[in-house]
Amino acid sequence: MLIVAAIAALVGFVSGRSIIAISDAHRMDRPDRWITPMCDQCGGPLGVLTTQCRTNRHPQRRWNLVVMVVNTVLMVVMVGVVPSLWLWPAYAVFTAAMVLLTVTDLDTKLIPNRMLGPSLALGGALLGIGWLFDTSAGSPLRALGGAAGYFAAMYLLAILARGGLGFGDVKLAALIGLFTGFLSWEAVLIAGIGSFLIGGVTSIVLLVFRIRGRKDAIPFGPFMTVAAIVSVLWWQEIAAWYTG
Numbered sequence: 001m002l003i004v005a006a007i008a009a010l011v012g013f014v015s016g017r018s019i020i021a022i023s024d025a026h027r028m029d030r031p032d033r034w035i036t037p038m039c040d041q042c043g044g045p046l047g048v049l050t051t052q053c054r055t056n057r058h059p060q061r062r063w064n065l066v067v068m069v070v071n072t073v074l075m076v077v078m079v080g081v082v083p084s085l086w087l088w089p090a091y092a093v094f095t096a097a098m099v100l101l102t103v104t105d106l107d108t109k110l111i112p113n114r115m116l117g118p119s120l121a122l123g124g125a126l127l128g129i130g131w132l133f134d135t136s137a138g139s140p141l142r143a144l145g146g147a148a149g150y151f152a153a154m155y156l157l158a159i160l161a162r163g164g165l166g167f168g169d170v171k172l173a174a175l176i177g178l179f180t181g182f183l184s185w186e187a188v189l190i191a192g193i194g195s196f197l198i199g200g201v202t203s204i205v206l207l208v209f210r211i212r213g214r215k216d217a218i219p220f221g222p223f224m225t226v227a228a229i230v231s232v233l234w235w236q237e238i239a240a241w242y243t244g
């Protein structure tokens with residue numbers, strides 16, 4: 001188990017660097033820079049912790065370090081949460097996708113198809129393969145149901161909200177529904193309802209402390225990704241607490 005956790009930490013660290021590179025490439029519209037993170041100013045490679053560039057020590061966004069730490073910690077924690085270790089690769093891809101899409105949505109207020117598509121394809125394939133190794137863990141059929149259900153619910157809301165919700169959020173719901181649905185129906189509900197609870201509380205805090213004005217658009221994707229991670233980690237505890 002300790003070896004698995006160490007591997008998870010290493011994968012989390014390396015993929016954390018890729019997340020920074022991919023989100024930077026998108027944010028700066030430099031698709032050629034998506035493999036390794038580069039300096040904003042001189043284009044040189046970044047140091048291990050990605051907070052400064054290796055050649056000229058130009059300072060980078062401190063945010064990079066947060067992204068790396070969060071991604072690494074989540075991937076290690078996933079080792080203890082997945083219903084079977086065969087499913088860890090799938091949930092590692094899911095975790096990386098959630099971190100990447102959170103960063104990208106905060107930066108650019110977009111959830112790009114070229115990030116969602118590969119996440120769905122690779123994550124979904126690994127979910128299916130992992131399940132073949134241990135068919136008692138989770139349900140691929142319920143995963144598809146969760147993806148369709150959460151997608152449909154958000155699609156309806158997007159139509160009713162008339163522009164308040166982007167179509168990127170609707171497509172993100174399919175990815176989250178797939179991975180929470182694989183675990184249980186409760187997990188899908190917790191991810192969906194949780195996003196509105198977290199979004200509501202955060203909006204009130206931002207308004208009360210005047211961090212954001214009433215007319216500023218707040219991207220909804222990050223609330224969905226945070227609720228999704230919370231659901232994957234603690235859906236059993238939350239469901240048990242709710243049913244009392």
Ligand SMILES: [Zn+2]
Pocket residue numbers: 039040041042043044053054055056057058
């Ligand atoms: Zn530099």
